[in-house]
Amino acid sequence: MSYLYAAYVIVWVVLIGYIVILARGFKKLQEEVKELEK
Amino acid sequence: MKSKFAIFALITFALLTWGLYEAMIGAPTEATMGPVQRIFYYHVPCAWVMLLCFPANFLASIAYLVKRNAILDAFAVSTAEVGVVFCTIVLLTGPIWGKPVWGIWWTWDARLTSTLVLWLIYVSYLILRKFSIGGPNPVLAASLAIFGCIDAVFVFGAIRWFRTQHPQPVFGSGPNSGIDPRMLHAFFINMAAFTAFGILLVWLRFVLERTRQKVEEAHAMKALRATR
Numbered sequence: 001m002s003y004l005y006a007a008y009v010i011v012w013v014v015l016i017g018y019i020v021i022l023a024r025g026f027k028k029l030q031e032e033v034k035e036l037e038k
Numbered sequence: 039m040k041s042k043f044a045i046f047a048l049i050t051f052a053l054l055t056w057g058l059y060e061a062m063i064g065a066p067t068e069a070t071m072g073p074v075q076r077i078f079y080y081h082v083p084c085a086w087v088m089l090l091c092f093p094a095n096f097l098a099s100i101a102y103l104v105k106r107n108a109i110l111d112a113f114a115v116s117t118a119e120v121g122v123v124f125c126t127i128v129l130l131t132g133p134i135w136g137k138p139v140w141g142i143w144w145t146w147d148a149r150l151t152s153t154l155v156l157w158l159i160y161v162s163y164l165i166l167r168k169f170s171i172g173g174p175n176p177v178l179a180a181s182l183a184i185f186g187c188i189d190a191v192f193v194f195g196a197i198r199w200f201r202t203q204h205p206q207p208v209f210g211s212g213p214n215s216g217i218d219p220r221m222l223h224a225f226f227i228n229m230a231a232f233t234a235f236g237i238l239l240v241w242l243r244f245v246l247e248r249t250r251q252k253v254e255e256a257h258a259m260k261a262l263r264a265t266r
Contacts (some may be wrong), residue, residue: 004077006134007135008080011127018241022246033249036257036260
């Protein structure tokens with residue numbers, strides 16, 4: 001059972017981690033756009 | 039556009055929740071492997087999304103080499119990155135399933151090795167994109183993507199062409215292939231859920247890349263105006 005839970009946890013850690021990376025990318029770009037508009 | 043994305047994200051979330059329920063509770067426990075077989079409901083759909091992303095990257099790369107259009111380049115990098123994410127999941131969940139069933143974490147058979155090579159090719163592609171700026175960078179990356187797609191075909195065919203430790207195809211590989219209808223139900227819901235999730239991630243990554251391209255263009259224009 002622990003193998004099953006480990007696999008499912010890893011899937012969601014990788015996917016949520018990727019979404020966090022994308023969100024940080026958007027935030028960084030938003031800041032750059034603000035800088036450009038100054 | 040934002041409302042379309044929100045609706046699609048809601049549908050995807052609902053499908054993923056339903057898929058998780060079916061995989062953990064709805065589907066019956068497999069007689070030989072026991073509960074660990076339920077990894078199948080995540081492992082195979084993730085491999086499917088990976089094998090959708092890399093040919094999409096190949097087509098976008100070929101189109102980019104012909105037309106040199108920034109939109110095609112943005113689509114190529116988006117599919118490659120999402121493909122690597124799903125390939126990573128496949129390479130992590132496979133050994134976790136393999137250890138209790140085969141007794142080993144890893145073996146150098148045709149399917150496993152070609153999947154690792156595929157991951158390495160596309161990680162190289164992303165590193166090439168990330169750490170070399172301007173010039174022929176997208177052209178070089180597009181050329182590398184073509185090699186990557188050849189390996190993706192090999193990954194798909196490896197269990198059909200060679201004797202491997204990895205199981206033969208579950209569907210369409212002989213009169214005794216196939217699974218219990220209740221398992222099939224859980225499997226198809228997860229296939230739909232992960233396909234939708236893959237599309238959602240490519241969509242997000244594409245918007246991010248297009249915005250980045252536009253910001254870079256604006257920076258260049260600002261620098262040009264400053265020099266005049």
